[in-house]
Amino acid sequence: MNTFSRIKTLAAATLLACAAAPALAADLVPIKFSLNSSISADAAPYLLALERGYFKQAGLDVTIDASSGSGEAVTRVASGVYQMGSADFATLVEFAGRQPAVSPKAVLVVYDRAPxxxxxxxxxxxxxxxxxxxxxxxxxxxxxxxxxxxxxxxxxxxxxxxxxxxxxxxxxxxxxxxxxxxxxxxxxxxxxxxxxxxxxxxxxxxxxxxxxxxGLDVYSNSIIASQAMLKDDPDAVKRFVAAAMKGWQDAIADPQAAAKTLTNRDKLIDGPLEAERLAWVLDHKVKTPHALKYGIGSIDPQRMEKNIATVAESFGLPSVPSVATVYDGRFAPGK
The missing domain is CATH 3.40.190.10 (Periplasmic binding protein-like II)
Incomplete structure (x- = not known):
């Protein structure tokens, strides 16, 4: 069984455990999830997970909203208005270097190569x-x-x-x-x-x-969570990651089906073009040699530490965040 198959099996097992005792709508944990951009190809796996009911199966009531960029996504999650989001890792590091007390943390790195x-x-x-x-x-x-x-x-x-x-x-x-x-x-x-x-x-x-x-081989788009969410309901974060990863696996299997979720949101979106864009993202940013060997979301701690130092120096941050300040490894593959 290859790495992607193992991750898919783990995600499915997590969702199956949740589905075994279906929750009433009132029992679903509400999570507002901020994208790091407008509705486009990189949003499709999350929308696919939403449309196929993976979040609901995991006991979550998820709302997905577009944003103007990673800066807004990080700020939204830090403020507590959104519990989770998708954001560029370097943007997260910058925020953590300036406001560590409220900074969200990455819980799964999706893009192993920066776009x-x-x-x-x-x-x-x-x-x-x-x-x-x-x-x-x-x-x-x-x-x-x-x-x-x-x-x-x-x-x-x-x-x-x-x-x-x-x-x-x-x-x-x-x-x-x-x-x-x-x-x-x-x-x-x-x-x-x-x-x-x-x-x-x-x-x-x-x-x-x-x-x-x-010189900037920095981790990129990641799923992030607020400090409050990580403290108060880490199990909900785990279930969100499992459901989202099932959406990513489905997108890898069928980019066209994933892209259709975008046109379901906005009829003016070019579905075939977005399917092509998504396939390109998957091939160039997600399915890197490291991810193929160790699984999507697997990180190299030394590389991450170097990434943080590079961003901190380049941005002139008042402090250099530790890996633990910006990343919570409890939700990585195999955890």
Whole structure:
């Protein structure tokens, strides 16, 4: 039995135990879950778990909401308005370095490879971070790629003042790149590339500089939980993770079915494109060699410690959070 099959079996067993004694609606534990973006491909596995009743089988009443980015997702969970969410790991570390007393913790790392990237048209000839000097780069405010961009520059030895930053909303960011109002944009590679592809661009028409290839091989999208939730009801967190992982396993088995959950929410979403985007995410960010060997959610403590130190130094954090401050390993595979 391969690693993914074992994880699927464990998740199914957890849900089966919950389903053996079905709870009344009034007995379901309410959990508000914040996505780290708008409704798009990386939300599909959670929506699939919701539609197929996995959360309810686990005794949970889950509500899933979009957000403007990882910064908002982390803040929502820290405030207690949301109990759990999906957020970029580096954004979580930054928050923990400034507000450790209320910072949420990652309970499962889903993306073993970071999706943050600098994307430009090939004509701009931007092939490494140093090529950004004198260029105008567009990005958001609360999303992970924008918040981590200064860390990329610092890691590459590029002065932040040497690059012109233009704050733009994610909704118009990629259009501004196409119309050459900016020389490059920062975003998740699977977001920007699949936004550009329907406009007729081919892979050779763009340059994608992945942060992970330039000193920032940082864990990325993770399931996070509030400190209160981890303290008061860790069993509910465990059941949420099991149900969510069943959604991810179903998405791996059938990306098109997972993508359909997006069009069920918004008829204007391009289902086939989102299915292609999701398959790309799974192949490039989730099913890495490490995850294939040890399971989705398995982490290397030394790598995580190094990630934290890199983010803390790059962001100039007042303190360097410990692994225990930002990560609760009780919910990883095999626990």
């Amino acid at each position: 943050q990237a600098v994307i430009s048209l090939a004509a701009a000839n931007i092939k490494k971070p140093a090529d950004l000097v004198g260029k105008t780069v567009g990005g958001g405010t609360t999303d992970g790629p924008a918040r981590l961009f200064p860390a990329l520059l610092a890691s590459a030895g590029v002065s932040k003042d040497a690059v012109k930053w233009r704050q733009v909303s994610p909704q118009i960011r990629d259009s501004m790149l196409l119309t050459k109002q900016v020389d490059a944009v920062v975003g998740n590679d699977y977001t920007t590339w699949f936004n550009l592809k329907p406009r007729g661009l081919k892979p050779e028409d763009v340059n994608i500089l992945e942060y992970a290839d330039f």
